[in-house]
Amino acid sequence: MKILVTGGAGFIGSNIVDEYIRQGHRVWVVDDLSTGHRRYVPKAAVLFHLNIRNKSRLLSLFKKARFDVVNHHAAQMDVRHSVADPQFDANVNIIGTLNLLEAAKNCKVKKFIFSSSGGTIYGECRRPAREGDPEIPLAPYGIAKLSSEKYIHAYAVLYGLKYTILRYANVYGPRQDPFGEAGVVAIFSNKILSGERPFIFGTGKQTRDFVYVGDVVRANTLALFKGHNKILNIGTGLETSVVKLWRTTASLSHSDLQPIYKRARSGELSRSFLNCQKAKRDLGWAPQTDLRDGLERTLIYFKEKLKTGHPR
DSSP states (O other), X not given: OEEEEETTTXXXXXXXXXXXXXXXXXXXXXXXXXXXXXXXXXXXXXXXXXXXXXXXXXXXXXXXXXXXXXXXXXXXXXXXXXXXXXXXXXXXXIIHHHHHHHHHHHTTOSEEEEEEEHHHHSOSOSSXXXXXXXXXXXXXXXXXXXXXXXXXXXXHHHHOOEEEEEEEOEEESTTOOTXXXXXXHHHHHHHHHTTOOOEEETXXXXXXXXXEHHHHHHXXXXXXXXXXXXXXXXXXXXXXXXXXXXXXXXXXXXXXXXXXXXXXXXXXXXXXXBOOHHHHHHHOOOOOOOHHHHHHHHHHHHHHHHHHTOOO
C-alpha cells in the first residue's frame, strides 16, 4: 500500500515508518522537523519537509502520490504549551487535521489512522478508562484531540472515509525526546545515564499507564486492515506511580541517585490508565512488553545515543 505518515520523523511516527517499510509498504513522510529528526527517516521512505497547516502543498502532494492510507501523528504535543497558547495548539492539531481530511476526501484515501490521547481525554480515572466513558479533557491539547476525533467521524459519515482512532496511554521507548516537557521515561533514562538527579513534581504518587512504543507500532500495523470506524484505547490497563517508575529505572541502572522533589504542577492528573479490551476484540491487539523489559530496552537505546553523541 501507499501510506503517508505525518510526524514520521518523530518518536512514535518514525518507529511506525520503519515497520511499514519492513512489511513492504511504500511510505511517504510529512514532517516540519520542529521536533522530529531527519536521521530517523529511513532512506526507503520519501520525506517532505512540510507543515500540515500548509493546505495547498498538502493537497498537491496528495494529488501526486494518491495515498491509500494516511497515518496522522503530526501534532503540537505539549500539554502545557497548549495551555499557554491554545490558538497555536488548535491551528496545528485541529486545522492541520482538517487539512489532511480535506485532502484525503478529495483524493479518495481509503483509510485514516489517527493518534489520539487517552491520557488527556478522559480526565481523572478511578478505574481503567473505557472508550464509552465521559470525555473530560482538562487542557486545550485534549480538547483539540477530541475535536479532531469528531471531525474524523463526520468525514466518515459524510464521505465514506474509513478510520481508526487510537487513544494512546503514556507511550515510551527508543527515540523519545529526553529534553522535552513530555516523556518522563526518556527524561529519567537520560538523567540517570548522565549521573544527574531528576525532578519529581508533587509526591510522585500520581499514576500513569506506560505502554511501550513497539506495542503501539503493532496497533498501527493492525489498524491498516482492522478496527474500521472504531475508537480504541492503546495502553496496558496498569497503573504505575512516578516514584515506582524512577525506582525501577534506578534499579535497572544499578544507581543510588535520589530524585529532587518539587512543588506539584497545577492541573496534573492524579490517576490515568486505560481499559484496552476493545482493542483486543476489534484489532486482535494486546500489549506484549512489560514495564521492566521496556525500560531496559529504552535504557540500552539511550546509552548508545550518549556514546555516539546524539542524546536526542
